[in-house]
Amino acid sequence: MQLQLKIKHKGQILVAVPLLFSLIFLAILTTLLRQSEFKTWQEMHSKTIVYESGTLQRMFHDAGIAMGGYALTKSPLFRERYDAIVSAIPREFKKMQKLVGKNPSQKSSVDRLEVATKNGLAILTHGRDQIESGSGVSKVRGLFGEMRNVSKAIGEELEAITEESRKIESEGPSARKASDHAVRVFVIAGVIVNIMLTFVLAYFFSKGITNRLGVLTENTQHLAKGERLAAPLAGTDEIASLDHVFHSMAQALEEAHQKERAIIENMLVSIVIVDSNGVIESVNPQSIKSFGYPQDVVCGQKLTFLFPEWSKTADFVEKLYSNLGHITELEMMRASGEVFPVEFSLAEFKSKEQTYYMANILDVSEREEYERLKREFVSTVSHELRTPLTSIRGSLTLLNSGVVGQLSEKATKMVSIAERNTIRLINLINDILDVEKLQAGKMDLMMDNIKLATIIERAVESVRTFADEHAVAVEAQPTESDVYADADRIQQVIINLLSNAIKFSPEASTVKVAVVERPGEVEVQVIDHGRGIPEKYKLLVFEKFQQVEVNDAKRKGGTGLGLPICKGIIEQHGGTIGVESEEGKGSTFWFKLPTSQIIQTNKQAEFKAG
Amino acid sequence: MKILIIDDEDDVRTIASLSLSLLGGVEVVEAEGGKEGVLKAQTENPDAILLDMIMPEMDGAMTIKALKSDPKTASIPVIFVTTRSMSSDLEKMRILGAAGVVNKPFDPTTLADRVRAILQV
Numbered sequence: 001m002q003l004q005l006k007i008k009h010k011g012q013i014l015v016a017v018p019l020l021f022s023l024i025f026l027a028i029l030t031t032l033l034r035q036s037e038f039k040t041w042q043e044m045h046s047k048t049i050v051y052e053s054g055t056l057q058r059m060f061h062d063a064g065i066a067m068g069g070y071a072l073t074k075s076p077l078f079r080e081r082y083d084a085i086v087s088a089i090p091r092e093f094k095k096m097q098k099l100v101g102k103n104p105s106q107k108s109s110v111d112r113l114e115v116a117t118k119n120g121l122a123i124l125t126h127g128r129d130q131i132e133s134g135s136g137v138s139k140v141r142g143l144f145g146e147m148r149n150v151s152k153a154i155g156e157e158l159e160a161i162t163e164e165s166r167k168i169e170s171e172g173p174s175a176r177k178a179s180d181h182a183v184r185v186f187v188i189a190g191v192i193v194n195i196m197l198t199f200v201l202a203y204f205f206s207k208g209i210t211n212r213l214g215v216l217t218e219n220t221q222h223l224a225k226g227e228r229l230a231a232p233l234a235g236t237d238e239i240a241s242l243d244h245v246f247h248s249m250a251q252a253l254e255e256a257h258q259k260e261r262a263i264i265e266n267m268l269v270s271i272v273i274v275d276s277n278g279v280i281e282s283v284n285p286q287s288i289k290s291f292g293y294p295q296d297v298v299c300g301q302k303l304t305f306l307f308p309e310w311s312k313t314a315d316f317v318e319k320l321y322s323n324l325g326h327i328t329e330l331e332m333m334r335a336s337g338e339v340f341p342v343e344f345s346l347a348e349f350k351s352k353e354q355t356y357y358m359a360n361i362l363d364v365s366e367r368e369e370y371e372r373l374k375r376e377f378v379s380t381v382s383h384e385l386r387t388p389l390t391s392i393r394g395s396l397t398l399l400n401s402g403v404v405g406q407l408s409e410k411a412t413k414m415v416s417i418a419e420r421n422t423i424r425l426i427n428l429i430n431d432i433l434d435v436e437k438l439q440a441g442k443m444d445l446m447m448d449n450i451k452l453a454t455i456i457e458r459a460v461e462s463v464r465t466f467a468d469e470h471a472v473a474v475e476a477q478p479t480e481s482d483v484y485a486d487a488d489r490i491q492q493v494i495i496n497l498l499s500n501a502i503k504f505s506p507e508a509s510t511v512k513v514a515v516v517e518r519p520g521e522v523e524v525q526v527i528d529h530g531r532g533i534p535e536k537y538k539l540l541v542f543e544k545f546q547q548v549e550v551n552d553a554k555r556k557g558g559t560g561l562g563l564p565i566c567k568g569i570i571e572q573h574g575g576t577i578g579v580e581s582e583e584g585k586g587s588t589f590w591f592k593l594p595t596s597q598i599i600q601t602n603k604q605a606e607f608k609a610g
Numbered sequence: 611m612k613i614l615i616i617d618d619e620d621d622v623r624t625i626a627s628l629s630l631s632l633l634g635g636v637e638v639v640e641a642e643g644g645k646e647g648v649l650k651a652q653t654e655n656p657d658a659i660l661l662d663m664i665m666p667e668m669d670g671a672m673t674i675k676a677l678k679s680d681p682k683t684a685s686i687p688v689i690f691v692t693t694r695s696m697s698s699d700l701e702k703m704r705i706l707g708a709a710g711v712v713n714k715p716f717d718p719t720t721l722a723d724r725v726r727a728i729l730q731v
Contacts, residue, residue, distance in 0.1 A: 379694075383664060386693035387619055390715035394625030397718045403632040426715050446700065 006237040010205045018198045025190040032186055036179035043176065046165030049099050053158040056092050059085050060120050060151050064144065067124060071131045079128075086124055093117050096161075106161050113157040120150040212239040216246065223250050270361040274303045276354045278317070290363050292335035303359065308333045321357070324348050332361065340365040371440075378436050385429055393422045431561035435544065438568035445486035445572060452481045452522060456513050459494035463502060471507040474498065479515040481522045483593045489569045490593070496562045497526040497589045504530035504587075521575075521592050529586040538579055542567045566591070612637040613725065614654060616647030616673060617662035617691065625718060626660060626691065634722020644668025648676045651683040658729055660712070663692040663703070674706045689728055691716065 005013070063085040070078035093114065100106045127143040212233055219229045229250055233243040264271055270287035274280055280301050288295055291306055298305065303320075304312045308331060323346065330344045343362040348355060396419035398404050400412065407415060437443040456476050467474045483490070494513070501511040509529045516523040533541060544564045570577040570591045581587035613636050617623045623640050630636040639654045641647035645668055651659060659677065663670035670690060677683040687709035692699070703711055710728035712721070 383693040386714045387622065390693075391619070391621035391625055393715045394622070394629065394718045398625065398628055398632070401633065401719060404628065444701075 007209060007239065010209070010237075014198075014201050014205055017201055018194055021194050021197055025186075025194065029183065029186060029190065032179070032183045036176065036183060039175050039179055042168055043171075043173075045099065046162075046168040049096070049165040050162045050169060052092065052096050052099060053162045056089070056096055056117075057151070057155055057158055059089050059092060060124075060147075060154055063089070063124050064147050064151070067127050067131070067147075068144065070128070074131075082124075082128065086121065086128075089117065089121060100161060103164075105164055109157050109160040113154060113161065116150055116153040116157055120147070120154060123147050123150055209239065212237075212243075216243055219243070219246055219250070223253070268362075270359075270363070272303065272306070272359040272361065274357040274359060276356070278302050278304070278321075280305070281356070287361070290334070290361070291332075303357075306332050306361075308339050320344075320346065324357075329364075341368050375440070378433065382429070382433055386426075389422065389426050389429070393419065393426060396422060428559045428561075431559045431565060434565045435561055435568070438565065438572070443489075443568070443572060445489060447484055447486055449482050449484055450487045450490070452483050452515060452524070453479050455487055455491045456494060456515075456524070459491050459498060460513065462491075462495050463498045466499060467502045467511070470502050470505065472502045472505045473508075473510040474502070474513070475510055476513040477515050479517070479522075481515060481517055481595060483522060483595060485573050485593060486569075490573070493566045493569050493591065494524065494526070496566050497591075500562065501526050501528035501530065501587070501589070504528060506530065517595075520595060522595050523590050523592045525588050525590045527586065527588045532583040532585055533579060533581040533587055534583055538581060541579065542577070611658070611731070612639065612654065612656045614639045614641060614647065614650055614656035614659045614686075615691075616641045616644065616650075616659060616665075616670075618642055618665040619662070622662070622691075622714070626716075626721065629716075629718035629721040630725070633719055634725075636722055636725075644670070644673035644676070647673055648680070648683070651677055651686060652680065655682075656686060657731075658709075658725060659686055659688045660691045660725070661688050661708075663690055663694055663699075671702075671706055674708065678707050687729055689725060 063082060066078050066082035066085060069075065070082055097110055097114070100110050123143055123146050127147070130143065212235075215230050215233055216239065222229050223246075229247060232247050233240045264284045265286075267284065268286055270290045271284040272280055272287055273282045280299050280303060283295060283298055287298070291298065304317060307316075311331070325345065325347060327343050327345045330342055331339050332342050332344070333339050341364050343364055345360045347358045347360070349358060350356070396415055399407060400415045400419055434443070456479070460474050460476050463474060498511060498513070505511055505528045512525075512527040514525040514527060516525065542563050544561060567577050570593070573593055575591055575593040577589075577591040579587055579589045613630055615623055615626050615630075615638060617626065617640075620642070623642065627638045627640055631638050639650055639656060641650045644665055647659070647661070650656075661670050661673055665673075668676075670692070674688050677686065677688060688707065689710045689712060690703050690708050691712045691714060692703075693714045700711060712724055712728075716724070
């Protein structure tokens with residue numbers, strides 16, 4: 001039953017029960033006090049009755065004496081005295097009657113007293129009349145005898161009336177004392193019982209709450225230690241609800257923890273947890289696999305244990321821990337002594353007790369090996385393809401030139417086709433190698449301060465024959481600008497843009513090379529009046545193997561790599577490249593380069609690549 | 611002008627030789643390896659040497675070192691004719707003392723002109 005109560009209800013009971021008890025206690029106490037008051041009043045009342053009865057009796061006595069005095073002296077003083085007493089007697093009786101009230105035991109006595117009083121008054125009145133009429137003293141004495149009888153009767157009735165009052169009066173102090181005692185005892189007992197009741201209730205309720213809260217506290221400690229929680233608390237109160245929520249939370253945490261463990265244990269990155277002293281606290285399975293140390297060997301060692309001897313310097317360790325959150329390429333060492341490349345990053349996290357570090361170590365030895373093999377492959381392909389192509393292209397060109405003997409017209413045509421396609425193949429290989437270099441970031445630029453005019457002039461010369469074949473004129477705007485760039489590569493870009501412009505220009509049109517100089521940069525524009533580029537292709541043309549029309553590669557030649565290579569070269573120079581074009585009206589391909597500011601006294605200038 | 615061509619590839623050597631002699635009017639001496647090349651450089655006293663980089667036994671680097679270390683041949687300009695076109699390769703050739711580089715595959719019709727341009731003759 002107790003378990004079904006909510007804490008709110010328990011609190012209400014804890015307040016309501018003592019309150020109810022207090023109300024009952026107060027009600028009884030009030031009754032007792034009223035009884036006590038009544039007893040006091042009763043005593044006082046009885047005293048008044050006794051007093052008043054004495055007064056009444058005394059008045060008859062005094063009236064008798066006054067009447068006697070009057071009879072003997074005829075003094076008006078006695079008469080006045082007599083009259084005053086006689087007139088006061090009915091008032092005194094009324095007072096007496098009122099005091100007795102409706103007390104049944106005294107009622108009959110009062111009635112008789114009334115008769116006796118009336119008789120007494122009648123005798124007194126008669127006596128006065130006798131004295132006034134001058135009757136003899138003997139007559140008056142007779143009245144005294146009657147008066148004594150009446151007085152006796154009154155005395156008896158008053159005795160009867162006051163008997164109960166006297167009894168009450170005599171009992172008064174002891175009854176009041178008993179009543180006061182009862183009240184005192186009741187008050188003390190009531191307070192004690194109330195306090196005890198409050199304590200008992202508080203004890204039982206708080207015991208129930210404390211015990212259950214204790215379970216909650218223990219559960220939080222179990223959770224913190226990763227131990228099993230106590231069984232869920234029974235009941236429907238707030239603590240049971242809280243415990244239920246806590247169990248749900250613990251379950252969710254456990255599931256999240258399991259997922260996290262699964263991820264950490266199955267990931268291909270080595271995770272090493274290091275404490276604030278640089279000592280390895282735990283590692284994931286990949287670390288064991290990657291480094292080759294059993295867990296019990298590696299745990300407890302310094303993080304530098306996993307690095308080659310030469311890197312275990314204070315400077316290295318300081319750099320390691322100061323480069324938090326950044327990926328660094330480092331070399332680490334396996335148990336076998338093999339040094340291998342890794343991508344290393346260190347993250348910091350804080351627990352209540354101390355700071356921990358999590359090292360994420362990605363073994364990139366396979367990736368680097370792959371990169372090395374790829375570079376070797378590219379290099380080999382480059383060499384192995386270029387060597388025979390040198391012979392093929394050379395033979396065909398020599399044949400076509402006629403220096404080794406004249407060919408027939410048909411044979412010349414066939415040789416020309418072979419030569420043209422060989423050159424196309426050579427260009428394709430060169431482009432692929434350039435793309436590969438750009439992707440691998442291996443296109444080392446031979447930077448120098450160069451005159452832009454010279455490069456443009458050379459580029460225009462290079463495409464002169466090609467332009468003539470297409471009946472397109474090429475014009476270059478003079479410029480005095482210098483740029484800090486790789487001359488060959490910028491020339492390659494201009495040649496590529498010019499070749500494209502010529503290819504897509506109508507016959508008898510002109511392709512222009514314009515230069516726009518601005519503070520800090522120079523813009524080279526190649527302007528044609530060809531078919532233009534639709535808006536949606538403007539960005540795509542700089543992507544690999546993208547051409548505006550599917551047949552362009554076949555009809556116009558080209559690999560679809562030229563513009564991506566130009567973009568790569570310009571961006572590697574810190575410049576930008578783009579195109580403005582209106583369909584049907586022509587295109588302006590442009591690139592911007594920073595102007596030459598750095599003076600290079602480099603021997604590269606003396607080294608002329610052919 | 612007399613040019614010594616050192617290349618282990620017979621075909622390439624032939625093409626280069628024909629290009630220079632027939633189209634460029636240059637006297638050509640051929641050597642099919644580094645050793646032979648160094649000897650011919652000493653005996654033929656050419657005006658320039660076209661040297662292949664990748665060759666068996668004695669490659670282009672070893673050959674140019676031998677040529678540059680011999681007072682008789684040290685002053686002869688050496689032009690590498692190679693498939694290696696990486697900037698790092700070019701830098702390496704510059705350090706070795708090459709006067710210039712001609713990439714393979716070259717255009718036979720302009721080979722002599724390019725050699726003259728490098729030699730500035």
